[in-house]
Amino acid sequence: MHAQRTLRRSISCAGIGLHSGKKVTLSLKPAPADYGIRFRRADLGGLEVAATVQHVGGINYATGLTRDAVKVDTVEHLLAALVSLGIDNAVVELNSPEVPIMDGSAAPFIYLIHEAGVKQLGASRKYLKVVRPMSLTRGDKRIALYPSDHFKVTYSIAFDHPLLRHQSRTLRITPQSFVEEIAPARTFTFLKEVEMLRQQGLALGGSLENAVVIGDTGVLNNALRFDDEFVRHKILDVIGDMALVGCPIIGHLVAHRGGHALHTAFAAQVRDDVEAWTLVDSPVEKADDSVAVPVKSGLRAVN
Numbered sequence: 287m288h289a290q291r292t293l294r295r296s297i298s299c300a301g302i303g304l305h306s307g308k309k310v311t312l313s314l315k316p317a318p319a320d321y322g323i324r325f326r327r328a329d330l331g332g333l334e335v336a337a338t339v340q341h342v343g344g345i346n347y348a349t350g351l352t353r354d355a356v357k358v359d360t361v362e363h364l365l366a367a368l369v370s371l372g373i374d375n376a377v378v379e380l381n382s383p384e385v386p387i388m389d390g391s392a393a394p395f396i397y398l399i400h401e402a403g404v405k406q407l408g409a410s411r412k413y414l415k416v417v418r419p420m421s422l423t424r425g426d427k428r429i430a431l432y433p434s435d436h437f438k439v440t441y442s443i444a445f446d447h448p449l450l451r452h453q454s455r456t457l458r459i460t461p462q463s464f465v466e467e468i469a470p471a472r473t474f475t476f477l478k479e480v481e482m483l484r485q486q487g488l489a490l491g492g493s494l495e496n497a498v499v500i501g502d503t504g505v506l507n508n509a510l511r512f513d514d515e516f517v518r519h520k521i522l523d524v525i526g527d528m529a530l531v532g533c534p535i536i537g538h539l540v541a542h543r544g545g546h547a548l549h550t551a552f553a554a555q556v557r558d559d560v561e562a563w564t565l566v567d568s569p570v571e572k573a574d575d576s577v578a579v580p581v582k583s584g585l586r587a588v589n
């Protein structure tokens with residue numbers, strides 16, 4: 287049996303929203319057992335929206351949550367960091383409608399969680415253990431979950447671009463593997479899409495400081511963090527989107543050419559398909575019970 291976790295203390299950072307371009311202060315705060323992860327809008331008198339599939343709204347190049355008058359955009363990278371480090375309960379307070387993009391990856395959020403520290407709570411965590419395959423196909427996009435003893439992700443992407451034809455990766459997700467292999471992978475976009483996004487009022491805060499931009503002959507940024515940074519970022523996105531199921535998953539997630547719309551539709555399908563999973567107190571294997579948060583060396587402080 288594993289105890290639920292929250293943050294040891296509150297911590298804040300500031301940044302801008304990728305799509306809104308607006309300045310935002312983000313605070314991560316401890317929360318009690320069974321509270322889950324909730325986004326709170328300090329600028330709307332503290333109204334909250336829970337990070338669950340019931341509240342998904344506004345999928346447009348990022349995952350948004352809405353409840354009544356509350357709206358929070360681009361939640362996926364922060365959610366991926368929280369769930370991958372085993373944070374079950376937290377308040378995410380914002381004074382603007384969009385989570386800051388930071389450097390386009392989840393690494394700054396890992397740093398924040400590390401600085402806040404992690405605390406165990408006096409209640410057991412429930413895992414969603416997959417017992418029957420589930421899948422969702424839309425055109426050439428597909429996502430599925432299969433029974434497995436661990437949470438594992440296989441992602442493959444294919445684009446009609448000379449620099450990015452096909453990438454595929456499978457990784458068992460642990461706090462350590464997430465921090466080292468996935469968290470640093472940045473958002474990416476194609477240069478020819480940037481103008482189109484701006485015309486739609488999106489990516490207003492986007493720059494080479496927070497996204498990898500792929501031109502016709504190469505990336506416009508100085509360097510990639512991994513040769514296959516693109517597919518690693520897709521793994522980051524799908525972990526964050528599937529976090530909306532509401533508890534950690536034990537199963538093998540396999541996705542091909544997905545995006546936020548497919549990921550979140552599948553998260554809702556999984557939540558509803560109660561015959562295909564069971565809630566268990568702990569993974570089959572004896573998992574690492576340490577509460578220390580691994581930190582990738584060389585991470586710089588966020589500003």
Ligand SMILES: [Zn+2]
Nearest residue numbers: 362363473523
């Ligand atoms: Zn992303």
